[in-house]
Amino acid sequence: MVYLTANPNVTSSLLFRADILFDSEGLMQTPEEKEEAFGTRGNTENETQNSSSAPKSAMDIQGFKLIRTVVRRLIPRNPALDKPLEQTCLFYTSNGAFPKNTGFSDQKERLLLIYLPHVESIEEMPFYHPALRGLAYLYDFHITPEGSESGSLSLHFLPFTPEIPNRLERTLLMIHGINVKMSRNWVYQPGITNGADKNPEKDNLIPRHRVQNTYTRLKAQYASDLCSRWAEKTDPVKHVFEDLAITAFLLELWRSMYGVNPPLESPNDNADTARFPGFVDVACGNGVLVHVLIMEGYSGWGKRLVEKIYIPKPFADVADLQGIKTEIHTGDFAADTFIISNHADELTVWTPLMAALACPTSPLPFISIPCCSHSLLGARFRYPPPRREKRKGENEENEGQDEHDPSEQNAQPASGDLRALRAAKEHEKTEDGHLKSQYGSLTAKTMSIAEEAGYEVEKTLLRIPSTRNMGVIGGRRRVAEEWKKTYQGGSQASPTESMERDGAEKTQKIMSIIEEECIKDGGLELAARKWIERAQTLTKEEAKPDKAHGS
Template identity: 45%
Template sequence: MERRFTSRIVCLDWIENSESEKSKISSSIQEKYEHLRLQYEADLRKNWVEQLESPNQVLEQLSLAACLIELWKSMCKTESENESQPIVPNFVDIACGNGILVYVLRMEGYEGSGYDASRRKSWSTFPPWIQSCLHEKVIIPKPFLDMLGPLEIDIGIESGLFPENTFIISDHADELTVWTPILAALANPCSPLPFMVVPCCSRSLAGSYFRYPPGGAGQGYGDSNPGLHGHSCNGISQPCSGDLRALRAAKMNEKTENGFLSSMAGSLAVKTASIAEEIDFGVEKAWLRTPGAVNMALIGGRDENSNRLKSGEPVTDEELTAARLKIMEVVERECLQDGGIQAAAQLWIDRLETLRHANQTQHQPY
């Protein structure tokens, strides 16, 4: 039986903001969510073709679309009082999956595209002009591409260095989660790209299964088989004894704020934020409440002063070089647990080939 989602209000509550600002933001997101449901939910459910995902993913993606639209409104100003559409950066969804988020945002008038390692059945249900914005490509981070040299691979490759004024959406992007603030900074160390991260499965920079310790500091423990430690990719610490009652309790607890913070996804969120802050990229944390879950969203670039180099003063070549070196020092350090950056790059490619083979089997088109 399909799980019935709760009637939880959809909102994005900035953890460090005042209650009045939280209330204002939550109210506008809820209104936008209701509008999007009326506009798109029925048709999306009617045309649902994915076999490995529940149709309730429609509500989750509509929730995220509402949050992003209102977030962009809070970040950007209109050119004139008569203009109804705010000036927003182009977006890129680096793990677009079924493509619903890209579809809704494009239908609402926002420019952008989505990438995924495998074309999904859902893509063919969208208008041709939407399908042209969904790309079957893989992202191999630029530092890895530099180490690997020319690659013979049967799919398009993106380096993750997106153009200026691109907003990066990293929703359940797994191995790209911790990479997101790094890619945003590498694209332009003087003015990093804005982003939103919604964490899920925990991975190291090499893409290996890896659980970061609570608090995001130091080394966690990684393993090619997450089941060895009783973990799952959904962020819930699972008991190894087979106690179903304890597992159900853990799943319910994970839907609370305190439960999330002690989960695998919570530790991943804290680690990602700490990486961003280490490379001088300020990040805001917000509780993302959707019909199906409570998660933490990490938002970079909403504040124009979120990076220390974005002060309006000219940036010297020395400052630019120092910023890039700091970013690469973080990358090299984080790759040590997988044998160094060269080994991590090769692990990324090996895992990519395995993932591609699995996805081609699971997401066969009609």
């Protein structure tokens, strides 16, 4: 119930989240406290307002004592249709005095949670909320005569009118069903009382409300125009809203890294604000992401009057490029350029390598959102799951088996029944299961390559309408620290002989990674030739708007 209090979007698709305005236990963070914790306070155009709301008065209930009070604000997905709603959430527990009419003489504990909307009439109630003055959950935990433990959950409500409309009845049954389903599958974690998302990789880099607020603004500003002018055969709804969600994350990520909003052309324009170094969107596809970022004032390029074939510099150095008619690019990006690799397919694993090779002394920051799995030579390839250390107490019966055997990945259930298949799908959602999936293995490979290239790598689950929603980010913390020193009172160090020597060593290390990866394909020269052959097939095709060639 604590989790659902912090995440009402689980019970309604019309809600984004709940912003916590007050928690008597101080465990659930307010938006301001989240921004302070993430270090993002003070670097956005619309500073989060200090939010406070007095809770509704708690009532005395026979047999219960109040243990916690939370005030939350429900945030709708579409603020143009629905308004936010504030609620007081009252947590009670039994004080040992059980009323006789409960029917449970052997009760051990009773838990009660009451939601009180801050409205006075039914006309004030938004569409996404049941038309009720109050809603309560009561959980009775007791011991049966046979000695087994069990519990019962009941839903209680106070309507505005004596009649119960069909819609309200359906809504209450749905809410009750969600609670029962979650209770049956919930894995209790001691100490988790702050309502945080069960997945630690969600909202772990940028506060959730920052990204969702920016997405709401972008959607209202750009979505209708982009969809109405869509010129491709693909579904505009899928592409437009996904790219707007990625744009929202990038804008907030860059504000946290560079402290820029809006970006300035020159650092002299404001002594406390840095300039944005520019971005490049490789494999930019239809160019929507580039278009919106530029419209937001961030300089960069991708599919902006430019279309080039990417030939990695290590391949270009050993291969014959005479047969390629289209202009090529070897990844020689300007210093500090932020690289975006969104569903870049053939360029996914290359992304950290091209970023590091572009400036070995100060590797370029990047974000990679993996999709389809390819090897360094551009061919479709399924990476084996990464090796993991055995957990304490794990048996040794599989000792000696090849953990990299791709034939064991996503093995089909032996029984072949639907229940076994569902169990396998649920296992994929766990850490070990995710790593054994093709997408998890590709993500792990991208991170591994980046770490070998010297990056401090982070990953985050992006809130985008796609199952390919893992973001791999390299260089975020280092760049943020360097930018702060450079443009907020410090000075950027000039290149030295030791830095140049360090750069040469890093280049050699990256080349070693590439050569090692190409061994299975016959070596660097053969891999380069195969990459060039694929590039030539692309140049012979007519331009296809949806083909992500790599800008």
